Amino acid sequence: MKEQDVIIVGAGLVGSLLGTMLSKRGYSVRLFERRPDMREETISAGKSINLAMSDRGLKALEIAGLADEILRIAIPMQGRMIHDAQYNLSFQPYGVGNQAINSVSRGELNKRLLSMAEHHGVSIEFNQRCVDVDVLNGSVTFVNEQSGASQSVASRLIFGADGAFSAVRARMQITDRFEYSQTYLPHSYKELHIPPAAGSDHGQQFRLEKNALHIWPRRSYMMIALPNIDGSFTCTLFLAHQGSPSFDELKTEKNVSAFFQQNFSDAVPMMPTLIQDFAANPESSLVTVKCSPWxxxxxxxxxxxxxxxIVPFYGQGMNCGFEDCRVLLECLEAANDDWPMALRYYEAYRKPDADAIADLAVENFIEMRDKVADQRFLRRKKIEAFLHERYPDRFIPQYTLVTFSPNVPYCEARRIGIEQENLMEEFLSDPAIYEDWTKPDALAHIDAVMQNRQPVMYKPLSPSSG
Amino acid sequence: MKEQDVIIVGAGLVGSLLGTMLSKRGYSVRLFERRPDMREETISAGKSINLAMSDRGLKALEIAGLADEILRIAIPMQGRMIHDAQYNLSFQPYGVGNQAINSVSRGELNKRLLSMAEHHGVSIEFNQRCVDVDVLNGSVTFVNEQSGASQSVASRLIFGADGAFSAVRARMQITDRFEYSQTYLPHSYKELHIPPAAGSDHGQQFRLEKNALHIWPRRSYMMIALPNIDGSFTCTLFLAHQGSPSFDELKTEKNVSAFFQQNFSDAVPMMPTLIQDFAANPESSLVTVKCSPWxxxxxxxxxxxxxxxIVPFYGQGMNCGFEDCRVLLECLEAANDDWPMALRYYEAYRKPDADAIADLAVENFIEMRDKVADQRFLRRKKIEAFLHERYPDRFIPQYTLVTFSPNVPYCEARRIGIEQENLMEEFLSDPAIYEDWTKPDALAHIDAVMQNRQPVMYKPLSPSSG
Structure with missing residues (x-):
């Protein structure tokens, strides 16, 4: 054991993983969680979008020794299955070969992370609501949600891993010069459900293509569906809070039913509990929080x-949080466990990446709900894939940089993505390329440009990955 | 008395004025204040920039019947007195004729507003810290800062007038879809002091020109001085928090002394307590807060x-708050005291104006600390004054719109100001105008353009001022 104790507030996905990593490094870790132990209780349902675990999340899980176990409860999704307004299906691969993102249940993942943390010696106390933090002297006051008893716990190291509405951050917010913003999208979301096919013995019969993230893009709104290992799909409707159409207009069974018949009629027969789910599950909002210092x-x-x-549209919320843990560990390594130095590294490397993925996530909502149904966009995606295949180190699609390139910082992925977008505009404006990029004239143009390009270069993700 | 009770949290400038206005309108008003009664206690010194009361503030005070009393404790400032790097003085009038802004002590103003509120039947409870607000049912919980006793007060109408770090707003911030941002300037400020001239019997002998706002502009930083009725000046140094030069570098008497000798040497002999004041008074930060809904x-x-x-550089913080009260009253009038309707009007009219003055205030910092020392800027100011005199309804300088035009909404002042800035760029690019705008060639150009312009038009400030 190192002499340093660590307190982590919040035993969600990131807090549990961070606890495991620090405990494995020799620290004595105490984890405090506001909710009861979810392994003993029924999870509060109806608010969870399925997670899409990709390479950044997996890389961090590998460090904790948990990647294989999690992949066993995940379903790989190799691409998007678009359900267009005429209910034609089209498949858009996310990457090449067997590159895939992995659908996994938030609850299942969290339970396994909790057990992993305990297995590695982390002590976890549940029903502990953080009510105050002494940011100067280093202590946290918790109130037991069941007994009402309060305790104050001191430590020279306190992590707030307590989520979008963090109590630790709320306390930091009232210190001088703390930059803070919270902004909401005009859209909300609601969880819905597609059960496994009837007559399935082992709950393994999927009503839709299993290895895909299904999208019903409808320009200003959309529905998505992600597979679960029991054969069901977790669906999410993203729709404006107010206006037309909006959740505000869907206050009666009749309106809900008509809205789904009109927009998602191929899915309706697979959703026997649609009306009940719609009434029972909450409408949840979509917030982006930025702050500084961390x-x-x-x-x-x-x-x-x-x-x-961040909002969920790039599938990176959990992946980014897990990568935070990995980067922090690499900073600790680079700083020889000098914590103030490690935390300075951590913030300096990580804050620009968090800002970048926050912005990318908002931008990707427009891609998912609108552009994926657009012919020019589809053409562009194909040309991008072709370019990546022909010049693998000189052209890497932004989605690949974000999702399948865990050593490329998000802010570099964004910068490279913008630069490549300009290049694509040039190529798309050449009718020869737009029509058939494999023909000699088109290839001549492409090769002339690409042979003058440098390989994609980027800054390191952390001080020890340089 | 109207049946409706009103709770106001915060008996600062705005809370006291609002209480007076609503009480005069027949409401039963209870005002709660965290601090002790400042009329009985010594005011905590060292953090207050003198207020510059201008027409918006005065117009609201008139409604409360307090304008004359406040003008008696104010000193009119007709313009800026610039102390340049060579200590030459130059005077830049704010407006025309006897247009002036009025230097007034925050403490004195607040004391008189408190007494005015009580005079009009407002009940004021001091030492009451707001610890919770039930935003759904309408109640506020206060803890007495002296006894520790807690009380919960219910009302169908609750105003948070509790300042930049509002406890009411903190409670609203955790409701769904509440947009919020707090951002800090890299600069801080510190209050300093120039006493009256020695040998003055009545404390009325001013060491600097009395009827001016003094500025020592030094590009990235500045000092200002505003007169007080006792013959003293309240000085404020605005300087970066970190970097060079910065407050961070001024941690020793020697450094402070050298910095002032180098930059403000004409003021140093008038500041006998400079070193002590610098050590005793806090370095305060400069925050901008925007939020929605209100x-x-x-x-x-x-x-x-x-x-x-908002930051203090347009002298509009208090003026804007007082104007909020006036607009709210006009909304109540337009809504026939239907409060939900009046509050909808209030937010719809007022939020764009608050956003506009917040941005103008940040922009004006650059004008004060940098541009006022610039020849081209001074030339432009003179041409603007000339244009305003020749075409009083077709050209109104932005400073005049903000400061001396209480019926022009801030957002309109900003829009008109940007449009006029383009016009000025056109005029300034004509050498004839730049050299001497009163000569025939210059006048011909000016008149040709101006005679084609419409009079300045703007939206109403409130639903009943249209």
Whole structure:
């Protein structure tokens, strides 16, 4: 055991993983969680979008020794299955070969992370609501949600891993010069359900293509569906909160039914509990939180959603939080476990990446709900895939940089993506390329440009990955 | 008495004025203040920039019947007195004729507003810290800062007038879809002091020109001085928090002394307590807060700095807060005291104006610390004054729109100001105008353009001022 104790507020996905990593490194870790132990209780349902675990998340899980176990409860999705307005299906691969993102249940993942943390010696206390943080001296006051008893726990290192509405961050927010913003999309979301096919013995019969992320893009709104290992799909409707169409207009069974018949009629027969689910499940909002600094006095630090809540449209919320943990560990390594130095590294490397993925996530909503149904966009995606195949180190699609390139920082992925977008505009404006990029004239143009390009270059993700 | 009770959290400038206005309108008003009664205690010194009361503030005070009393404790400042790097003085009038802004002590103003509120039947409870707000049912919980006793007070109408770090707003911030941002300038400020001239019997002998706002512009930083009725000046140094030069570098007497000798040597002999003041007075930060909505459930509303904290560089913080009160009253009038409707009007009219003055205030910092020392800027100011004199309804300088035009909404002042800036760029690019705008060639150009312009038009400030 190192002499340093660590307190982590929040035993969600990021807090549990961070606890495991620090415990494995020799620290004595105490994890405090506001909710009851979810392994013993029924999970509050109806608010969870399925997670799409990709290479950044997996790389961090590997460090904790949990990647294989999690992949066993995940379903790979190799691409998007678009259900267009005429209910034609088209498949858009995410990457090449067997590149895939992995659909996994948030609850299942969290339970396994909790057990993994305990297995590695982390102590976890549940029903502990953080009510105050002494950011100067380093202590946290918790109130037991069941008994009402309060305790104050001191530590020279306190992590706020307590999510988008972090209590630790709320305390930091009232310190001087703390930059903070919370902004909401005009859209909300609601969880819905497609059960396994009837007559299935083992709950393994999927009503839709299993290895895909299904999207019903409808320009200003959309529905998505992600597979679960029991054969069901978790669906999410993203729709404006107010206006037309909006959740505000869907207050009666009749309106809900008509809206789904009109927009998602191929899915309706697979959703026997649609009306009940719609009434029972909450309408949840979509927040982006940015703040600075993440570290106060070298001892109180934010990580995961507490530091940077993002919207779910790039599938990177959990992946980014897990990558925070990996980067923090690499900073600790580079700083020889000098914590104030490690935390300075962590914030300096990580804050620009969190800002970048927050912006990318908002931008990707427009791609998912609107552009994926657009012919020119589809053409462009194909040309991008072709370019990547022909010049693998000189052209890497932005989606690949974000999703399948865990050593490329998000802010570099964004920068490279913008630069490549300009290049694509040039190529798309050449009718020869637009019509058939494999013909000699088109190839001549492409090769002339590409042979003058440098390989994609990027800054390191952390001080020890340079 | 109207049946409706009103709770106001915060008995600062805005809370006291709002209480007076609503009480005069027949409401039963209870005002709660965290601090002790400042009329009985010594005011905590060292953090207050003198206020510059201008027409918006005065117009609201007139409604409360307090304008004359306040003008008696104010000193009119007709313009800026610039102390340049060579200590040459130059005077830049703010407006025309006897247009002036009025230097007034925050403490004195607040004391008189408190007494005015009590005089009009407002009950004021001091030492009451707001610890919770029930935004759904409408109640506020206060803890007595002296006894520790807690009380919960219910009302169908609750105003948060509790300043830039509002407790009411903090409670609203955790409701769904509440947009919020707090951003800090890289600069801080510190209050300093120039006493009256020695040997003065009545403390009325001013060491600097009395009827001016003094500025020592030094590009990235500046000092200002505003007169007080006792013959002293309240000085404020605005300087970066970190970097060079910065407050961070001024941690020793030697450094402070050298910095002032180098930059403000004409003022140093007038500041006998400079070193002590610098050590004793805090370095304070400069925050801008924007949020939305200002009104929850038709019953909890924000006003003044609680709704829109702004930086002090346009001298509009208090003026804007007072104007909030005037607009709210006009909304009540237009809505026939239907409060939910009045609050909808209030937010719809007022939020764009608060956003506009927040941005103008940040922009004006650059004008004060840098541009006022620039020849081209001074030339432009003179041409603007000339244009305004020759075409009083077709050209109104932005400073005049903000400061001396209480019926022009801030957002309109900003829009008109940007449009006029383009016009000025056109005029300044004509060498004839730049050299001497009163000569025939220059006048011909000016008249040709101006005679084609419409008079300045703007939207109304409130629903009843249209």
């Amino acid at each position: 570290v106060l006095n070298g001892k109180v630090a934010l990580i995961g959603d507490a530091a940077h809540a | 009104v929850l459930n038709g019953k909890v509303a924000l006003i003044g700095d609680a709704a829109h904290a």
